[in-house]
Amino acid sequence: MRNNQEILDIEKTLGCGTRANFNIEKLRYEKIIIMTDADVDGAHIASLLMTYFYKEMKPLIEHGHLYLAQPPLYRLHGNGKTFYVHSEEEKEDILKKEFKSNAKIHISRFKGLGEMGAQQLKNTTMSKEKRSLLQVSLEHFEGKTEDSLESFVEDLMGKKPEKRYDFIQKNAHFVENIDI
Numbered sequence: 503m504r505n506n507q508e509i510l511d512i513e514k515t516l517g518c519g520t521r522a523n524f525n526i527e528k529l530r531y532e533k534i535i536i537m538t539d540a541d542v543d544g545a546h547i548a549s550l551l552m553t554y555f556y557k558e559m560k561p562l563i564e565h566g567h568l569y570l571a572q573p574p575l576y577r578l579h580g581n582g583k584t585f586y587v588h589s590e591e592e593k594e595d596i597l598k599k600e601f602k603s604n605a606k607i608h609i610s611r612f613k614g615l616g617e618m619g620a621q622q623l624k625n626t627t628m629s630k631e632k633r634s635l636l637q638v639s640l641e642h643f644e645g646k647t648e649d650s651l652e653s654f655v656e657d658l659m660g661k662k663p664e665k666r667y668d669f670i671q672k673n674a675h676f677v678e679n680i681d682i
Contacts, residue, residue, distance in 0.1 A: 509554065520558040526565055534562060535635065537571035537627060539614035540588070552638055553659045563638055572634035573615055573627040580607035586626045588634065 503509055513520060518529040536551050538544030548570055555568055562568050574586035576593050580601055587593045593609070601607050612618060618626070627633055643651045657665040 503554075513558075516559070516562075518559065518562075524559055524561055526561050529562070529567065532567065533569055533635075534567055535569045535571050536638075537573070537615070540573045540575050540612065541614065544614070549659070553655060555638075556655060563640055566637060566639070568638040569635040570638060571627050572636060573612070573618075573623075575612060577610040577612070577622070578607060579610075580605050586622075 516530060516534065518525055518527075534555070536548050538547045538551075552568070552570075555562055572588055574588050575590075576587045578585040578587060578593065578596055578601075583600060585596050585600065587596055597607065615623060615627070625632055640651065643654070657669055
């Protein structure tokens with residue numbers, strides 16, 4: 503990790519140090535926003551970055567400085583109206599409420615941030631007025647021991663794949679009789 507230029511750039515840019523040398527007073531930014539594609543690969547990258555911040559700069563999370571940007575999955579356009587939506591459910595809701603059943607609607611599925619034009623990205627994911635952010639917190643672990651949180655992170659992000667497999671088996675909601 504110490505040889506990764508991007509990680510070194512993040513540490514330098516934030517200016518607050520890491521681990522025992524972390525100093526929240528030296529943090530240069532109020533919000534650190536992880537912005538990745540709205541797909542499985544993007545979620546994986548976001549998970550890795552959150553793990554990095556947890557391991558190296560945990561007080562960022564504890565003091566509420568770490569966020570996840572929520573880019574839209576779809577653009578719905580028709581009858582002079584345009585909507586950017588973040589989920590399949592939201593898409594169906596907008597289609598029912600905002601468009602007549604016989605309306606010609608153009609539905610675009612974004613495969614990644616790179617598919618958006620600069621203005622679309624600015625208006626949907628970067629604009630302070632319009633963007634949707636999720637604050638990363640340790641709220642789920644409040645009242646639990648530090649060891650249980652460390653164990654959870656290690657199980658999911660550590661070097662033992664069987665721990666991840668066990669977690670998935672216990673917590674995933676599997677679909678039966680799927681026709682592909």
